[in-house]
Amino acid sequence: HLVVMTAALWSGISPVPATTAGYLAAVSYSYVTNYLFVFRSTEAHTAALPKFLLISLSGFAVNVSITYVVTELLRIAAYYAMVLPVLIVPPLSYILNDRWAFLTHQKENPDTHGTN
Numbered sequence: 001h002l003v004v005m006t007a008a009l010w011s012g013i014s015p016v017p018a019t020t021a022g023y024l025a026a027v028s029y030s031y032v033t034n035y036l037f038v039f040r041s042t043e044a045h046t047a048a049l050p051k052f053l054l055i056s057l058s059g060f061a062v063n064v065s066i067t068y069v070v071t072e073l074l075r076i077a078a079y080y081a082m083v084l085p086v087l088i089v090p091p092l093s094y095i096l097n098d099r100w101a102f103l104t105h106q107k108e109n110p111d112t113h114g115t116n
Contacts, residue, residue, distance in 0.1 A: 001026040015071040015078035016064060019085070023060045030056070039102035051101035055069060058096075100101040 005022030009015065031052050035041050041048055063085040070081035 002086070005082065009078055015067050015081060017115055018078070019063055019067045020060075023056075023063055027053075027056050034097055039098065041102040041104055043078075043102055043104040048101050052097060055093055055096045060091045062092075063089055077104060 001019075001022040003022070004025040005018045008018035008021050013021070031049065033050070034043075035043075035048060057068045066088075067078070067081045068086070070076045071078050
């Protein structure tokens with residue numbers, strides 16, 4: 001996300017479209033890596049993908065909202081606008097994906113969450 005957004009900003013694209021491009025670039029990669037490696041999900045893609053996309057779109061809305069407020073309303077440089085979404089969206093997305101989108105891994109590996 002940050003690499004694509006930064007490249008877009010350097011090429012003259014305004015902050016909100018730049019963060020949109022960055023966020024969209026990250027979604028496909030994120031789904032595959034979360035499904036296969038992070039959560040080792042066995043959830044059917046027809047069940048996991050819609051939940052993942054809802055979480056991603058919610059994160060995207062938060063990201064764009066913060067970027068808009070910081071850059072357009074507060075008139076602060078776009079590079080500073082990247083800080084809050086990076087601190088807020090990934091941890092929140094991780095928790096929601098862990099507890100909802102890729103839930104099946106918890107049933108198979110209960111010890112991964114500190115429960116015995």
